Every structure is written in structure tokens, then in C-alpha cells.
Amino acid sequence: MTHEMIIAGFGGQGVMSLGELLTYAGMHEGKEVSWMPSYGPEMRGGAASCGVIVSDEPVGSPVVTEATAVVVMNLPSLDKFEENVLPGGCLFINSSLIERNSTRTDIKVYRIPANEEAQALGNTRVAGMVILGAVIAVTGVVAIDSIGEIFTKVFGEKRAKLWDINKQALERGYAIAKEMMA
Amino acid sequence: MSKILMKGNEAIAEAAIQAGCRYFFGYPITPQNQIPEYMSRRLPQVGGCFLQAESEVAAINMVYGAGGAGARAMTSSSSPGISLKQEGISYIAGAQVPCVIVNMMRGGPGLGSIQPSQSDYYQATRGGGHGDYRCVVLAPSTVQEAVDMMAEGFDIADQYRIPVILCGDGMLGQMMEPVEMGRYTPRKLPEKTWATTGMGSRKTPNIINSLYIDAAILEQKNAELAAIYDEISANETKWESYRMEDADYMVVAYGTTARIAKSAITKIRAEYGIKVGLLRPMTLWPFPSAAIAEAAAKVKAVLTVEMSTGQMVDDVRLAIAGSKPVEFLGRSGGMIPAPREIIDKLVEMAGGKA
Amino acid sequence: MAVVFKKSPVLADVPLHYCPGCTHGIVHRLIAESIEELGVADRAIGIAPVGCAVFAYNYFNCDMQQAAHGRAPAVGTAIKRVHPDSIVFAYQGDGDLASIGAAEIVHAAARDEKITVIFINNAVYGMTHGQMAPTSLPGQVTTTSPYGRDVNHCGYPIRVCEMLCTLEGNQYMERVAVNNVKNVLAAKKAIKKAFQRQVEGKGFSLVEVLSTCPTNWGMSPQEALKWVDEKMIPYYPLGCYKGGDK
Numbered sequence: 166m167t168h169e170m171i172i173a174g175f176g177g178q179g180v181m182s183l184g185e186l187l188t189y190a191g192m193h194e195g196k197e198v199s200w201m202p203s204y205g206p207e208m209r210g211g212a213a214s215c216g217v218i219v220s221d222e223p224v225g226s227p228v229v230t231e232a233t234a235v236v237v238m239n240l241p242s243l244d245k246f247e248e249n250v251l252p253g254g255c256l257f258i259n260s261s262l263i264e265r266n267s268t269r270t271d272i273k274v275y276r277i278p279a280n281e282e283a284q285a286l287g288n289t290r291v292a293g294m295v296i297l298g299a300v301i302a303v304t305g306v307v308a309i310d311s312i313g314e315i316f317t318k319v320f321g322e323k324r325a326k327l328w329d330i331n332k333q334a335l336e337r338g339y340a341i342a343k344e345m346m347a
Numbered sequence: 348m349s350k351i352l353m354k355g356n357e358a359i360a361e362a363a364i365q366a367g368c369r370y371f372f373g374y375p376i377t378p379q380n381q382i383p384e385y386m387s388r389r390l391p392q393v394g395g396c397f398l399q400a401e402s403e404v405a406a407i408n409m410v411y412g413a414g415g416a417g418a419r420a421m422t423s424s425s426s427p428g429i430s431l432k433q434e435g436i437s438y439i440a441g442a443q444v445p446c447v448i449v450n451m452m453r454g455g456p457g458l459g460s461i462q463p464s465q466s467d468y469y470q471a472t473r474g475g476g477h478g479d480y481r482c483v484v485l486a487p488s489t490v491q492e493a494v495d496m497m498a499e500g501f502d503i504a505d506q507y508r509i510p511v512i513l514c515g516d517g518m519l520g521q522m523m524e525p526v527e528m529g530r531y532t533p534r535k536l537p538e539k540t541w542a543t544t545g546m547g548s549r550k551t552p553n554i555i556n557s558l559y560i561d562a563a564i565l566e567q568k569n570a571e572l573a574a575i576y577d578e579i580s581a582n583e584t585k586w587e588s589y590r591m592e593d594a595d596y597m598v599v600a601y602g603t604t605a606r607i608a609k610s611a612i613t614k615i616r617a618e619y620g621i622k623v624g625l626l627r628p629m630t631l632w633p634f635p636s637a638a639i640a641e642a643a644a645k646v647k648a649v650l651t652v653e654m655s656t657g658q659m660v661d662d663v664r665l666a667i668a669g670s671k672p673v674e675f676l677g678r679s680g681g682m683i684p685a686p687r688e689i690i691d692k693l694v695e696m697a698g699g700k701a
Numbered sequence: 702m703a704v705v706f707k708k709s710p711v712l713a714d715v716p717l718h719y720c721p722g723c724t725h726g727i728v729h730r731l732i733a734e735s736i737e738e739l740g741v742a743d744r745a746i747g748i749a750p751v752g753c754a755v756f757a758y759n760y761f762n763c764d765m766q767q768a769a770h771g772r773a774p775a776v777g778t779a780i781k782r783v784h785p786d787s788i789v790f791a792y793q794g795d796g797d798l799a800s801i802g803a804a805e806i807v808h809a810a811a812r813d814e815k816i817t818v819i820f821i822n823n824a825v826y827g828m829t830h831g832q833m834a835p836t837s838l839p840g841q842v843t844t845t846s847p848y849g850r851d852v853n854h855c856g857y858p859i860r861v862c863e864m865l866c867t868l869e870g871n872q873y874m875e876r877v878a879v880n881n882v883k884n885v886l887a888a889k890k891a892i893k894k895a896f897q898r899q900v901e902g903k904g905f906s907l908v909e910v911l912s913t914c915p916t917n918w919g920m921s922p923q924e925a926l927k928w929v930d931e932k933m934i935p936y937y938p939l940g941c942y943k944g945g946d947k
Contacts, residue, residue, distance in 0.1 A: 185523070189352055192525045200352070200523040224489075225610030227522045227603070230685045318352075370783060396782045400775065401808035408772035408805075412779030415766045416746070420779070438769050543764035543780065545744035545787045552713075554758045555766040556749075 166221055168306040169229045171246050173214035174238025174259075179293040183236070184215035185319045186297065190311035191219035201227040214242065219306050234304050236296055238279070239263065255303055257296055275299055275345055282337050291334035298338025303346065309339055350525040355490045355515065356381035358526050359449060360389065362497035363421055365528055368447070369395035370420035372409035374402055374428060377461040378517035379451035382423040403428040407435030407448075414444040415555035417542030419501055423449035425517075426467050427458060429475075436510055437476030440572075441557025445504035447497065448482075449513045451520040452654075454681035462681025463517035465602060468658035471512050472632040479569050481576050483511045483583065484631040486601040490524040492629075498531035503583060505536045507575055514631060516654065518603045518683065579633055586635035587627040588642065590616075594624030596693055597642055599663050600652040601628045604684065608652055611689035618690070621697045631659070636666035648672045648696055652689055655679055709733035711742050711762050718756060722915040722922025724879045725753060725821065728888070729760055731879075732790065732819060735893040736763070739900055741788045746780050748773040752794040753827040771802020774809030777816040788899055790817040796826045799835040799859045806865070806907075813870035813904035817895045820861060823912040824933060831917030835859045838936055843917075858936065862909050866942040871904035873944030876937060878911035880929040884939075891941075898944070906944070911937055 170187065174180040184200050191198040201216040216229030234255040237243040240263050250256050252271040261280030277299050279292040301309050312335055317325050353361070360382045363371075371386040383399065390397040400406035406422045413420035424432065429450045439446060452467045454460035471484045483503050487493035493515060500511040543553050559565035587605075590612060591597065600608040605627040612623045626642050628635050643649055649671055651660040660675045667673060676692045678684045708714075711733035719725045736745050742763055749757040751770035758765035768776040773791035781789045798806050798820050809816065825843055826832040833843040833850060836858045840849040850858075862874045873895060877888035888910060895906035911933050913925035920928060 185352075188523060192350065192352055198352075198525060201518065202521055222613075224524070224606070225613065226607035226686055227518065227524075228607065228683050228685070230687065370779065372779065398778070398782065401804050405772065405775040405805050405808065408769060408775035409779035411768075411772075412748075412766065412776035413783045415776075416780045416783040418783040420783075434769055435772070442767070543746045543766050544784060545746055546762075546764055547743050552762060553764045556758055558755060558767055 168219045168234065168304060169232050170217045170234045170236065170300075170306070171214055171229050171232045171249055172217065172236040173242035173246050175241070176213050178238045179290070180213055180236075180238060181215050182319055183293045183297055184217045186312055186315065187217045187219065187306060189315040189318050190307040193311050193315050194307055196220060197222060197224050199224040199227040201229070214246070234300060234306075236300060237263065238293065238296070240265070243267070257299055259292065259296060261292070273303075275303060275342060277338060277341060279338070282341070283334055286330060286333050286337065288330050291331055294331045294334035295338035295341075298335040298340075299342035301335075302339040302342035309335065350527050352523050353490060353526050354381055354521065354523050355493055356451065356520040357385045358490050358494050359423075359497055359513070359515070359520075360385035361528060362494040363447065363501070364389055364393060364395070366419065366498040366501040368419040368421050368501060369393065370410075370413040370418050371395070371397045371422065372400050372406040372413070372420070373422050373424065374400050374406050376425045376428045378453060378520050379423050379425050379449065381520065382449060403431035404435065407432035407439070410446045410448070411435055411439050411442070411444055414439065414446040415442065415543055417539045417544055419505075421447040421449065423451070425451045425453045426455050426464070429467060429470070433470075433476035436482065437474070437478050437480065438557050439510045440474070440476075440480035440482065441478060442555045443508035444510070444555060445508050447500045447504055447511050447513065449515065452514060452516045454679065460681035461517065463603065463654060463683060464679065464681055465516060465604060465654040466656075466658065466679060467514065468631060468653070468655060471514050472634070472662070480572060481509075481632055483507070483509055483579060483633075485511065485513045486629060486631050487513065487515060487519065488602050488605045488627065490519065490522065491526045493519060494526050494528060495531050498533070502534040502536060505539070506534060507579055509575065509579070514602065516603055517681075583630060584633040584635050584638075585629035586638050587625075587629060588638070589625040589627065591624035591626065591642055594622050594645070595647050596621065596623045596696060597646045597649045598623060598625045598652060598689070598693070599628070599639060599649060599659070600625065601631060601659065604652050604654055607684055607686055608689055611686035611693070614686060615690045615693055619694060619697075621693060623693055628659070634662050634666070636662065639663060639666040640668070640670075643667045643671045646671065648674065650674045650676060650689075650693060650696060652676045652684060654683065709737045711737045711745075713760055713762050715759060717760060719753065720916045722913060722925055723753075724912045727879045727885060728819060728821060728910050728912065729757070731885070731889045731892045732792070733761065734889065735896045736788070738893065739896055741896070741900060744786060745788045745790065746784065748777050748780070748789070748791040750791070750793045750797045752797050754792050754794060754821065755828070757792050771797050771800070772805055773797070774802065774805040774814070774816070774818065778809055778812070778814045781814060781816050788817070788896065790819060790896070792819050793821065794827065795820070795822045795824065795834045795836040799861050806861070810865045810872055810905050810907065811868050811870070813872060815899055815902065815904055817899050818905075818907040819892065820907055820909045821912045822861070822909055822937065823914040824858070825914050825917045827914050827917055838932055860937060862907070862942040865907065871944065873898050873903070873906040874909070875941040876909040876911065876939050878929055878934060878939060880911070880913065880926040887939075909937075911939075
């Protein structure tokens with residue numbers, strides 16, 4: 166099984182870190198992984214994005230163009246990456262910030278109100294973790310427990326105390342997606 | 348040793364330090380800035396010296412000085428900066444000073460772009476500067492391979508007293524992959540009895556020099572260098588053969604482009620049943636001409652894929668010498684070929700079916 | 702028999718290739734004597750330039766690296782960083798140092814690299830047969846300024862010591878000449894001081910030596926020595942510009 170994902174949003178939404186969490190968690194589980202950021206001037210403008218691959222096979226191209234899952238945190242990202250979802254793949258839309266739905270009919274779309282859910286937990290900065298929980302629930306790319314085990318590898322020991330709220334967000338997203346799937 | 352997740356540029360820097368490199372001289376340029384930044388943090392911790400030079404020209408000449416003085420030294424840059432270094436690289440080749448130069452290639456010509464490219468192939472493999480010389484050119488396709496090649500690169504440089512260029516691209520430098528340090532077993536190397544260390548108790552001075560004003564003597568020097576290049580060609584040529592056993596079509600690609608080709612090969616075999624394999628040069632100079640010729644004999648046609656408008660394809664054609672059709676697929680300017688483009692091209696070459 | 706003069710053992714026992722009346726040989730001797738007297742020949746590493754003095758790597762009895770045109774300060778920087786106990790000196794001409802290598806000399810001086818630069822200013826490109834140098838005087842006729850250096854067309858000659866002495870740091874910079882006995886003695890003192898400071902671990906040192914090129918100036922050796930007095934020294938005043946400590 167090969168998961169090829171694109172995670173996109175605007176700067177400050179933590180899309181790079183989300184990708185890193187998935188990549189670390191995959192490596193932690195003994196899988197083949199790669200993380201490839203978009204880089205250059207466009208990082209400061211519209212969409213910042215990264216491609217994450219978690220696979221049982223050695224990773225070929227680190228550039229994800231035919232994605233098994235795409236996460237979009239803002240509208241420009243939806244506009245840009247909607248077409249990159251493979252038929253039958255998944256698209257996770259942050260419905261708190263994106264009003265329109267996907268025009269694709271050959272993919273599974275999950276609209277997650279990530280910012281609202283994060284707000285309800287008391288910190289909008291964990292919106293990304295809500296979506297990540299949903300991604301894990303739907304795709305099974307990594308085990309949900311793996312994120313906790315590698316959290317400080319991405320964010321450093323200094324942020325270990327933030328794990329609690331992030332864990333809540335992750336579990337909330339996971340639960341929302343499971344409900345949608347049921 | 349366990350695996351850690353590292354950015355390509357940082358992994359390359361750490362690998363150099365673990366290979367005993369203690370001197371880094373460079374000048375900022377995207378997309379390789381994480382290398383000097385990492386070196387500026389790490390080298391003082393291990394008793395080394397990081398110096399941000401006033402220019403690329405100065406940086407390569409500092410490498411010449413440090414390498415000539417017997418130290419393991421390196422510089423890194425990206426395409427426009429590597430052009431500036433060419434004078435120094437020529438002197439380094441002429442004076443036979445070992446060193447490692449990293450080029451994280453970006454689109455060109457001129458200021459070009461900062462996105463990944465492979466358009467410095469000619470420059471790297473043909474010497475690049477003036478005069479009759481070669482650099483060993485290593486082309487890793489994964490972060491792990493870049494780490495292993497950095498270690499071996501310093502050994503090759505010391506063993507043959509030659510500049511070694513590691514050619515990556517912006518993609519390899521920016522991506523993160525799991526790596527394991529210290530996989531490479533160091534070679535047994537001769538002592539650097541030729542280095543300028545101060546004479547101490549030595550009776551005759553050591554001179555690092557590339558001037559041979561007498562034509563006959565310079566010709567002799569050129570012949571000596573050519574003999575070393577032949578020895579390197581015999582000993583150090585490296586390539587990877589991937590799914591070539593039953594292949595009807597051969598893709599030739601290097602570096603990150605080869606990874607993209609591998610993805611395409613997996614998909615085309617599954618979707619179309621077309622048997623495609625890959626021959627990936629791991630050294631661009633010396634070039635695996637014999638391996639390519641041998642592999643080409645067993646296939647119907649060859650496709651070279653590069654992030655350029657067609658440079659390595661010349662070497663592929665020279666290797667195959669007209670015995671099989673050689674097609675070319677290139678993206679340039681910083682555009683990265685998608686697996687689908689490669690698949691479409693191969694399907695077209697195969698007449699739409701297996 | 703009393704020995705009144707003995708060649709320094711730091712000079713190799715080979716004939717120098719310089720033209721008759723050229724003062725490169727004198728400066729070589731002053732460097733060799735300084736190294737010898739300070740007892741540092743075993744840890745001296747020299748850098749030969751591009752230009753007439755390129756063969757300096759054959760003339761000094763110490764380890765030598767030949768550098769690309771203008772790059773000696775960069776090469777020297779690295780050698781000194783690799784071997785901090787070595788005594789590193791670069792020998793550069795005016796085209797080498799003040800034109801193509803202007804960036805390297807400025808930044809080596811700005812970093813206060815603990816190296817010694819001997820800068821030969823003879824107001825002309827010697828080896829390439831007399832083209833205009835960055836230090837050629839206003840009105841000076843050279844093979845590329847056949848009507849005389851026109852400052853409105855190509856600017857004024859660069860006074861290196863004056864330019865570099867504005868830099869912060871522990872540098873030593875002095876301009877000397879080797880056109881008469883008195884000046885040669887003063888030059889020796891400055892060159893030895895430059896090396897002495899490096900031995901003591903002090904910063905960058907540069908000695909600019911006003912030198913002659915009778916061949917390309919189209920003069921006899923005697924006329925050339927006089928020309929230094931009459932033309933060069935007025936534009937390039939002798940003296941210590943920075944680091945005049947005893």
C-alpha cells in the first residue's frame with residue numbers, strides 16, 4: 166500500500182508540520198517515507214504545500230501529482246490541488262474556511278469544520294490536528310497512537326506540554342470522520 | 348545506527364562532517380542554503396572552520412588553499428554559483444587538490460529559477476572550466492544515497508587527488524527522508540605527503556601548482572592526468588539497474604528524475620503490461636557507457652529522461668552508437684516531469700501496447 | 702676570508718628569471734631574510750601569484766601554493782585556518798591585488814586574517830608586457846594607454862594602503878620602496894615587522910613595495926630607480942598607514 170498525500174494551505178496553518186508528523190509517524194512504524202515541500206517565493210503568497218508519501222515500497226518520485234489523499238486548508242489550495250486527487254481517492258476540505266464543495270464526483274470528499282472544532286477545544290491553532298485525525302480515520306495511513314509517540318520529534322521537547330490539546334484535536338477529527346463514514 | 352528524518356541539504360552537511368570534513372567555504376544561494384547554515388552551526392562544535400566567503404570565487408579558492416594544505420574541505424552552491432567557481436575548479440584539477448563540491452542544481456541559463464533542474468550536466472561532466480580535465484561527478488537520487496556518496500566522495504577525492512562534484516537538485520536538497528549515517532566503510536588512503544603543511548623536518552618544499560610553462564612537460568602532465576582518469580573510469584563507474592531483467596524498453600535517468608522514472612515504470616507495468624526497466628547512472632563522470640550499451644542490446648528502444656532540454660542524452664547516444672533508437676523526454680526551467688508524462692511517452696514508443 | 706654577504710638559505714639555489722634592474726629579486730631576498738631571522742622557515746607557507754612572480758614557488762625554500770590571479774588572499778586565508786601555527790605569506794603584484802583580486806584583498810584584510818601580504822606596486826602589468834595597471838599613474842604611457850592614462854576615461858590609480866587602512870582591526874599596513882639603499886633598509890624593517898606580527902599572532906599585515914619595471918617602463922635600471930623617486934613616491938607616499946606599534 167502506498168499513500169501519496171498533498172497537504173496544502175496558507176502560511177501559518179501548519180501544513181508543513183502536519184506533513185512532517187505523518188512522515189515521522191510512518192518512519193516510526195517502519196514504513197518507507199518522504200516529505201517534499203514546495204519551496205521558493207510562492208511559499209509567501211497563496212498555497213504552501215508539501216507532498217508526503219508513506220509506503221510499504223521504496224519511495225519513487227517524492228513529488229506527489231496523483232494523490233491518494235489531498236488535504237486543503239484554504240480555498241486557493243482547493244482550487245489548485247482538487248484535480249490531483251486520484252479517482253477513488255479522498256479529499257479533506259477545511260469547511261470552516263472553504264465554502265464551496267468539490268466539483269469532483271469520482272472521489273470521496275470529507276468536509277471537516279476544523280477551525281470551529283479547534284475553537285471549541287480552546288485553540289484555533291490545532292485546526293490542522295483535527296483534519297489530521299480525520300485523515301488517519303479514513304485512510305489508515307498511520308496508527309493514531311504513532312502521532313503521540315513522535316510529537317516531540319517534530320515540535321521539540323519544549324512543546325511537549327501542548328500534546329494534550331493536540332491529542333484532543335486529533336481524536337475529535339478522528340471521531341468526526343468515523344461518524345461520516347458510518 | 349537508527350534512522351533519522353533529515354532534509355537532503357542538512358543530511359549532506361552532516362555526512363560531510365562525519366566523513367572528516369572540517370573546512371567549509373561558501374556563499375549564499377538558493378536552494379542549498381541549509382548546507383552552509385548547518386555547517387556554520389556544526390563545524391565549530393567539532394573543531395572545524397566555517398567561513399562565509401566574499402564571493403563564490405573566493406570560496407573555491409579557499410577550498411583550494413585548505414585542500415592543498417592537506418585538509419578535507421568542501422564548498423556547496425547552486426548553478427550560477429558553480430559557474431563562478433569554475434576557474435578555481437580548473438586550478439584544483441590542475442594542481443591535483445582533493446576536495447568535494449556540491450551543486451544543488453537549479454534552472455538556468457543566467458539567473459534562471461530556483462526550482463530543481465539538471466541543466467548543469469555538460470558543465471559538470473566536461474570539466475566545466477578551461478583545460479583538459481575531469482571531475483568525478485556523483486549523482487545521488489535519495490537522501491540516503493547523498494549521505495553515502497558524500498562519505499565516499501571525500502575518499503575518492505583523496506585517493507585520486509581529484510575534485511569530486513556531487514550533483515543534486517533543489518528537490519533532493521529540500522526533501523526529507525529517513526537516513527542512516529555511517530553506513531559507508533572508509534577506504535584505506537595514502538598519507539598526504541604532498542600537502543603544504545610547512546616543511547618541518549622535510550628536506551624539500553611541497554609545491555601545489557598548476558603551471559607548467561614548458562609545453563612538453565605540460566603534455567606529460569596532461570598524460571598523467573589522463574591516466575588517472577582512465578583508472579577512475581575503470582574503478583569508480585557506478586550505476587543501478589532496475590527491472591531490466593525482462594525489459595523491452597530502457598529508461599536512462601539520473602538523480603531525482605530516476606525516482607520519478609521508477610514510479611512511472613511501476614505504473615506502466617501495472618496499467619499497460621509494457622515491460623520497462625531503468626538504468627540509472629550513479630556516476631555521471633565516469634559515465635556507465637559500457638553498461639548502457641550492454642543493456643541497450645536487449646531492448647527495443649531507449650528513453651532518456653532529464654530535467655534539461657537534452658544533455659545526458661548525448662552520452663547515452665554515444666554509448667549506444669546508433670544501435671537502437673534513443674528518444675528523449677525533458678522538462679526544464681525548474682519544471683519536474685510527472686510519472687504520467689513518462690508513461691505517455693513510453694506508451695507512444697511501444698505503439699500503444701505491450 | 703671574511704664573509705660579507707651570504708644568500709639566505711630560505712632562497713632556493715636557483716637563478717631568478719627576472720629582468721635586469723627589476724626589484725623583485727631584492728624583495729624576495731628581504732622576505733627570505735625575514736623568515737630566516739625569525740626562525741620560521743620550517744613552518745612558512747607561501748603563495749605565489751599570477752604575474753612575473755609566478756615562479757616564486759621555485760624561489761623560496763618553503764612549502765608553496767600557486768594561486769589563480771587575484772586569489773592569493775583567499776588561498777592564504779584557508780591555509781592559515783588549516784594550519785594556524787604556520788606563517789603564511791602571499792606575494793602579489795598590482796594587477797593581481799588591486800584589480801582582479803580587489804575583493805579578496807579587501808575581505809582578507811577586513812577579516813583581519815593572520816597572514817602577511819607583500820604587495821609589489823610597479824604601476825604596470827609586467828608579465829603580459831606592459832599594460833595599464835590599476836596603479837599606473839595619471840598620464841603614464843603603457844601598451845593599453847598609448848596616449849597616457851586618461852583619468853577621465855579610466856579613473857585614478859588606487860592607493861591600496863590608504864584604502865585598506867580605514868578597516869577596523871589589528872592590521873598593519875606600510876608602504877615602502879626599494880629604489881635606494883636607505884629605502885631597501887626601511888623595506889626590510891617593514892617586511893620583517895609584518896612577519897614578526899604574524900609570529901606574535903597579531904592580525905593581517907600588508908607591505909606595499911614600490912618597485913621598478915625598467916623593461917616595460919622603457920627605461921634603464923638607473924632611470925627606473927629615479928622614476929620611483931620622482932613620479933611614484935609623490936603619488937604613493939611612503940610610511941606606515943596602520944598598526945604602527947613597536
